[in-house]
Amino acid sequence: MSSKQLIELRVNGEIHEIVVEPRTTLLHVLREDLGLTGTKEGCNSGDCGACTVLIDNHPAVSCLTLAIEAQGKEILTIEGLDQQGRLHPLQQAFIDHYAVQCGFCTPGMILSAKALLDRNSHPTEEEVREAISGNLCRCTGYVKIVEAILAVANDQQKVPI
């Protein structure tokens, strides 16, 4: 019991105070304590990517991230991606390109793609495939997911930086 501690996590721009044990995973905190169930558990061993969140805009598998390690960092989950109901371009592209089937890989997939586009706004198809290679999808065969991500990248290219 004494090993429990109170930590502060910043998730989707909001501060949360949570009691955790040192071994509690970020995935557990997100799903069980904060009710952010858009972050999925597929294997609990870092192999499938369904639990991917962004920590300081880097994709991380939250099942292998300890909650205490995430203190002081900016955590983004799928629930924090839209801006007051206005979808992020990747979310819209996933809808428009039929990149969603069962939807279980979708949150992690979109967040891995966001991290890619934020650091490389003009990725090649190969770079897109590399960026999402840790996110397993059993339904789509990846074609429409890759097309959706590339479509956002191409749209961004039209906007002068």
Added chain:
Amino acid sequence: MTEFSVIGRSVPRVDALEKVTGKAKYSVDLKLPGMLYAKVLRSPYPHARIVRIDISGAEKLAKVRGVVTGKDAPEEGVGWIRDRRILARDKVRFVGEAVAAVAADSIEAAEEALELIKVEYEELPAVFDAEEAMKLHAPVVLHPDLLKYTRTPLPYPLYRFDPERPNVYVHRPIRKGDTEKGFEESDLIFENRFSTPMAQHSCLELHNAIAVPEPEGGLTVYDSTHVMHAHKADLCRLFRLPPSKVRVISLYIGGCFGGKAGMIVPAIASLLALKTRRPVKLVLSRDEVFLDGTSRESMTIYIKDGVKKDGTLLAREIRMILSAGAYSGTTTLVAKNATFGAVGTYRVPNFKLDSYAVATNTPPTGAFRGFGSTEVLWAIESQMDMIAEELGIDPLEIRRRNILKEGEEDVCGMKTHSIGARECLEKVAEWIEWDKEPLKEEGSWKRGKGIAVGNKYTMVATRSVVNVKVHQDAAIEVRHSAHEVGQGGNTILAQIAAEEFGTSVDKIRMVFTDTAITPFDAGTISSRSTFHTGNALRLACQDVKRRIFETASERLKVPSEDLSLREGVVYVKGADKTMKVADLFSPAGFLLKGGELVGSGTYAGPLESEDADTGQGKRPVTSYAHGANAVEVMVNVETGEVRVVRNGTSFDMGQPINPKLCEGQMEGGLAMGIGGALYEEMVLSNGEVVNSSFIDYKCPSSLDVPTCGDVKSMIAAAPHQEGPYGAKGFSEGGLVAVAPAIANAISRATGVRIRDLPITREKVLKMLRSITGTGKEVD
């Protein structure tokens, strides 16, 4: 062809917004007040007698609220043959079998409790190989009481037992003509053995259920399944509850591919919930999904073909042996229905097939996308290329010569209808530029193209009911029990409702998969939802429209035959009188005459008698979807590595309801097919799965499939006269022809012919060395 306004259009998925925002709920996401967490203790032995179980230590643990063993479990078994208790009582028959379960305040406490349960086993001899297990008077018998078990009653022949082969519980024969005579008349005979390994569906959502005890003794179960009504019936039977007191709810399903029909997870959660009087959540770990989440059986296929010099098939004999695992599950039916893969495509005048499901001390198996067609087509489509090569006939041409034509009888005696196999074959051949040599080889890489055709049937004798309610704002609420497992069923049904009501998809509301409010449906199996649930929905729409017209006809004072409906407005033929559907209601929301605008539709799929000894019948299946794959591969002759670099798929799905969703099924099937062809295999050692994680069991990643421009999915027509708007189901089909197309391409690139899936680098290299050794050129 009739002009449709919504059918045939790629409208966006109706569930996409929820899914891209993380708001879509799966049962695994639910957390109920007072909920306990369950864990299962599993057998470490493949076959053993349970001598004693001591749960006292576990029960004493703080935070533990209930411990159950086989003694607490219902007498009744589960499975088509009810051969498995939800918790083993006297014997365990595979490594991973559930022996005891704990419900505790946290998962950690439940895990701690498992360690305190002491089980004493007495190990028994085990059998892992199906051909060993099916031998006459096999020494190891898994179910000495096999004949005493009750069975799910079925309207068609299935169960066949042979007292001299006590581990065999299904034998499905098909007989047509005289194969001996056919072989005598043949110019050449080809005889080979092929095999496919155990495979895991690897749905990303882990198997899970939450069982909630209701105050009046009933049970509500949130269940990640695709056969909710079957689960409800089983829960009633197991726990002796009346149907009115059991409610099963399925939310979105994070993939199923046939793999979530098993009863063990919802039943154990229910047992614990009834014992503790608290909601209980059971989620399998990924490792447990491999052990006891239902996997695909391994199959050995012996195939003997007799052909004329021009490649015409004269006789074919197939013997299929399914290592079904320790309990029958749905593999009972797979053993029968897998045979249809050998029935639907080719004209064979003399045909003999025997399929056997055999119990072995391995994890239980069941339906897996393709339902056995994938396995038997692996053998057939590989052998078709071997025949073509030997005879010097183009692989495309040998298929053209033998593919059934509309109206011809297949080997089961069913009249072929809606067959687009030939068109699909031509489409993929054209796309891959079959006539052109592959690109020049680079270094140690060799290129080759391969082709294969396939079919996937939809089963008979299943039923769907759909209810429709029209709201005051003219929105149409569709209440149905076809699971949304990712295939897009809700979107397809919304399009059908929109078409029937002359409106757009955004006016359709989906209320789905909750036995308390949505009507009976046989489930999301056998690629049946578009056809069966779709047909029921059309009937339901017509039913409620009839009521709208009857009511409106009184108000408008015109005969109801003169009325039509579009965008929530009733129009009168030849007059400019109209009436809004909204005006049929009082401001308080009830109908001015009658209560609500509701309608119902029931569709019962075909059922004709079939002969148990010959498999002959007018209608052994509802429909076949046909298709083809053409792939181009690169094979590294130094390392044995195979890369699939291009693929064209074409399937006939009658009238496509939503072309983009159809493409999605072909693309998804391709990826799963590449995995199955090249590396997916559950490896067992003494019956124990040794690669029960995604690190060791590889599913294809985004890097393992061809680039977007190198994947083409093509739709072929072939409308079905009984399907809604001519549509038929095909979603499983995307998988069935992929592996043989890849194997055929590898063979054409290198001369290497692999008969046992998966085609690993080791196998390719070994075979390359052996053919080099015999003097055949490799490079």
